[in-house]
Amino acid sequence: MKKLMGTAVAAATMLIGTQAAATNYTLWIHGRNGGSTQAGNYSDFSYWGPASTAAGVNKKAVNWNGRERIGGQNARVRDALDCFCTGNNWCYIAAHSAGNLQIGYALSLYGGSARSKKNATPNASGVCGNTDGTTQTGWNIKWVNVASGAGGGSELADVGEWAMNEPLVSDLVTTTSRAMYNHNTTRNVWFYMFAGAKGTLYSGILPGQDDEALSYHSTGGVSGSAGSSQCNPGDWFCGGTLSTGTANTSDGRAKWSFHTVSLRDDGEAYNHYANGNWGGIVAKVREDVVKYAY
Template identity: 60%
Template sequence: MRLLRTLVALCLLACAGLASATNYTLWINGRTGGGVIGNYDSFNYWGPAAVAAGVNKKAVNWDGRSSIASQSVLVRNALDCFCTGNNWCYIATHSAGDLLLGYTLANYGGSARMRKNAVAASNGVCGNAGGAQTGWNIKWVRAAAGSGGGSELADIGAWTTSEPLVQDVKTSTARAMYNHNETRGIWFYMYAGASGGLGSVVLPGQDDGVEAYHSAGGVAGSSGTSLCNPGDWFCNDLRLGTEPNQGGSTKWAYHSVAFRDDGEDYGHSTLGNWSGIVSVVRSAMESAAR
């Protein structure tokens, strides 16, 4: 009888552990920010908070202007909160949010993390749940207009040069900031827009008005290269998936192009309403982040 009671107790503990496992969808904003830092329910940067955007969605807000190194702690706080213990995360990023997450994973993704209880204080830090682990539980990342490769708009000073983030988003700086191949085995699925805009004058190949295909497509190398949609005779193709691009350029490890804007329909800005290339990622998160 004692053995039976012990087995029942162990079964109940195991079931309780399974029941407490929760999936979250984290959204990491880009330049300019707008959401309330520390408030994971503040979706001001993206659009109406009521819009479906993945299971248990949380906004990982940072100021969108300070250096990547200084803002990484805010991402680490969120990853600790929702992506440790039995909990797992899906992550969506926009623009410089891609650079920020890539930097964080490369530099801190192999470190010891305290398991948290997913209950955040006003500063965005969650309480300890007991124990520690290495890195975070992340299923995958979907990056809209990723800036891991930087933007030529930063190179020419199109934005205020006193802004620390602008210095970080210069193409040579962004590409040398961390080891882009070190994603801790987590896949980055890249979404590249091509509607262009005034910024297209200085952006090589196809672009969304801020990020050229070389960056939004996760293309490796120390500098940007000119890449376009199929059918453009004057520019090599950005190819889907992990396949090398026309002309031989390759993607960083664990980077795959999930969407290339062949119709040139999607721009960079969210327009405060989940718009532009973010709309494509939002739809993907709604259907796949469960």
Template identity: 65%
Template sequence: MHIGIRRALAGLAIGAGLLAAAAQATNYTLWINGRSNNAQVGNTADFSYWGPATTAAGVNKKAVNWDGYNRISTTNGGIRDALDCYCTGPNWCYVAAHSAGNLQIGYALSLYGTSTRNQKNAVPGSNGQCGNTGGTQTGWNIKWVDVAAGAGGGSELADAGDWALSEPLVSDLKTSSARALYNHNSTAGVTFYMYAGARGTLYSGLLPGQDDEAVAYHSAGGVSGSSGASFCNPSDWFCNDLTLGTAANQGGRTKWSNHSVVFRDDKEAYNHYTNGNWGGVVGLVRTHVVNNAK
């Protein structure tokens, strides 16, 4: 065969191989629930915590269901299994988390985000784990994390015993416990985009500053420190402002590293709850994910 023809055929073969490899790369959107989840653990198609499964919620959406009841340390293995399944090898993930789901993804990235992971085939078995494809990598392929009404800083409702103290998770949701659970500044380089609601009325006496009825701005806004503090909208003259972006808040209190506030509820229009229909602050995250997780 003429050498030019051989080279041309070899080039076509290489090109076909690259196209095949590219075709195997897939993006996924992982949704990590918060407290009190009635969805089936391990069933990535069960979105009953959030709302109708038919609702658009990002490319190749998967529900990373955990029980929303037990402590983060004992349930985080399921989160890591999902990250291994869908966010290794050629595949990449967008992550959306609600409330205590903030603690789950934060815990995973802080403690395991630079660990060696087996690359997986994105086909989970009955145990929620996927098969190995033969390679390894450091950490996971995560483009960014959206956090709706994040409980990464805990809630004073847990401090005051307003939630059932028999729930193991409530111990983690106390403000001092949540902030000490892992190093919130360590995100393996992944940016957390924070969405903070302020339509809080029922528990306003317990939650400092602006709140969404379950978590205050200090938590939903990713404000650093070993304890909570009072942060508000600019229209409130009686406490320091929660600032947008990564900038320090009014009064000098900083946000955790790689945490950026992209939504502050200046009109006090969004509460904490999904109401079975992608409601509250979750609705804002869903819109962002639909428009950007592709």
């Protein structure tokens, strides 16, 4: 099933007419950071690693203030989606950590709204001009790859392990993240979840398998109003085993609609952090994007 549906739909769309050429873009939406990225600058990949690294066709960095709340910064993400994912253009999305909340929030709350078709030529603020004055419903998105997604929040936010003067941290409380929007409403766009498990520092706080920042219940797209303890097969003292694909966890918890686990880190090899060099679980998402985003 891997991404064939979205690719086939896009291919069919491109064959309908050749009057206006279609362009594909890869949008990278970062997570929590110190606010160092340049909002509106689609060439600033400093969060991820060297900009020269292959990371999908026509890659663009979707930068926002990674310390502020999701709702207040989501317009930055919608600007990027309007710019590159409307009209004849299509997008692949790659998101990390709280970037999962950003794309989920945009699709759930705004993915059914009228969007002006844009010309993919952003100004200094990251806003593009209109093409012919017409609109469309939502955006043209093939699929979303998620590296260590924070859609389910983190217990580190629950207990105040992160700087509580950062407004974003209040959004990362598990119950808040899960109630922020309807995670089942993805506008039929598939979310491919990549869940890392190389976590030891906060093992007493984060339930089940974790990558030092988030647990499997979040990175695996497991539904529910709060977090749960999910692990790799054969691990003891866990509430359940995180399944790959769309299947329920072993203790019967469903994943959100249109969420599927592409990578479960059975070898406990990948932590949460890109480390400015496309590292950790981000490395596996980048490999996948290079292969499928063309």
